[in-house]
Amino acid sequence: MHAKTTFVRDLTPGQKADAVFLLAEARQGQAKNGPFWALTLADRSGEVPAKIFSPQAQAHQDLAAGRFVHVRGLVGTYRDQAQVVVDELAVLDPDAEAALTLADFVRASERAPEDMLADIEALCREHLHHKPLRTLCRTVLTDPGVKARIMAAPGAVSIHHAYAGGLLEHTLAVCRACMTFCDLYPDLDRQVLLAAAVFHDLGKAWEYAPGPVREHSDEGRLLGHIFIGMQVLEPFLRKAKDLEPEIATHLRHVILAHHGELEWGSPKRPKTREAFALHFADNLDAKLKTVAEAVDEALPDGETGWSPFVRPLSRFVYRPARTPDPSQDRKDNPKAQQCSLLSKE
Template identity: 30%
Template sequence: MAEHPHDLLSIRDLKQVASPTPEPARIHAQVEACHIKETSNGKPYHELRLSDGSESLTWRVFDSNPLFAQVADLKRSDWIELSAQWVDTGKYGLDPRSAELSALTDDEIATLLHGDPTTSARQRSDFDDILRLTDSIVDPRLHALCQIFFQQHSDRFKRAAAAREYHHARRGGLVEHVAQMMRCAVKIIEAYPQLNRDLLIAGVLFHDCGKLWENNYPEQGFNMPFSIHGEMLGHIPLGLELVNKLWRQLLEQPEAAAWTTLEPANELVRLHLLHLIGSHHGEYQFGSPVLPKTPEAIVLHHVDNIDAKMEMFRRAYETGNELGHGIHERVRPLPANVVTPLAPFQTEP
């Protein structure tokens, strides 16, 4: 591909710098969806959803656009470079003007799959935190269960999203979500030392493990497929099934023979961990088959909700339309528009 004068930005960075004034930039992305639609007066246009693993954007190409015929040849999962003068139109988002479109090379695809430097570095650090905190578990059964999970499912775990839309909805988003939840949980344990630290850390790791099948990405793409297992069961039943399967494998290991005399008993440990998975949505109407009935279950439910909401606020501040000074447009499923938070008080130097 020929050298291009425009800077290469991630979609997230592009959204942060875009304004009503044209901003020259290019992005590398995969076509997540492409549809032919019609305007209110019956004219056709292409609507494409582009993703680079950090964020997504919608690109509408009308029949007056010089790229209209070229875009018609694009298919879902194609890899493209889009270079343009980008304008933030407000209500309709980013608009690439005077755009140029080309295919990515194999090397560019491999680089994109690796992730933008900021996201990639954060997710590596987050995964290291998860390994460190699970390795600090003292209960030999919960410690070994975490290790079996990493041995069998690390690659799939690193690709999974925490959700399809609302929070951490990106490749590797589940690692970010779990790591922040663990860091939050251990701070809460400092304030409430009666909590079972080992159980809570393991519960954070496994609470969304069913999303390794419900919300996962292929090895070579950003298009999250729909899974028949995710559709028919959902991530909570899938998580319960995975932990039971790993637990059976755990008890077949030679060291398990020494665990029969441990207190609390093996079966009670398993049940408490399953309860954390089953109750973490907090209410029947949100998909939990059982309500939280232990202190650890209550803490897990609220830590999960806090981290999800904090990510929604982050996205609203970064990508939501500004309705007025310090007021940003509501991002679903937040209940209202969001307001810029109060800055910390600064003492005089």
């Protein structure tokens, strides 16, 4: 396999680009001086827009997202963002694609999907004491067709957790948040809330098309992940003969209402405490991840400052200075921890 040495994050205005990228988007347009291509080049470090102007654009008739391309050109700026003006572009043949390391081109969760799924299953074993609910969760999560889909699925196309494994990462975070809510509010039905958290975004494994490019499937565009998720879950619910109908109905409601408002794509608005809890846990994780990704992409580690405008949040976001925490410093520094212990003797 061929190792990739130049990534999107390395491209700076004035630099020449000469590297292989994944073609995330390809759209043909027409300008006064002839046709052009508007492209999005991608790898694991991010995405960058690119343009092929005439006459070079006329040499390419069938560029399509999902292909790997070797690009040569100059990095410039457009609307204060880097943009590659392409001089030469070659679509790789299947043999050249096979020699690439896919992990160089597809962003992925920092944790292995197997580990995150194991953590979700452990939460189910710890908190689901009602056998029908515990069996339902185990049956769905171990189903070969479901498991194959959820292991690499992203959590979104472009906003939060938009990378391979993002769905499991988001699901695990929402499950943990819901269990914390139950510690704070003991009257919540911990078991139905956890089961709903496990399945709330199940449909995203079908909403997005498989493959290296993050895009909606036809089914995803037409139906959306909430409907698809319930469609996937219903056969398992029908087979769960011991699960009380009223609990099954409540579980369905909590999942269906997790977007909170009709205008946000929720078929129903929350009408139980558990439905509100899942909605806020889901929204909290999505928002915090969106903020973190915006500032992490814009700023070096440890630096304070503002992000560019974040369209999903309709605002700029800020990374403030962190409050010093000596106790945390000792945890991170074994020598400091040892000195602290000696001072107590």
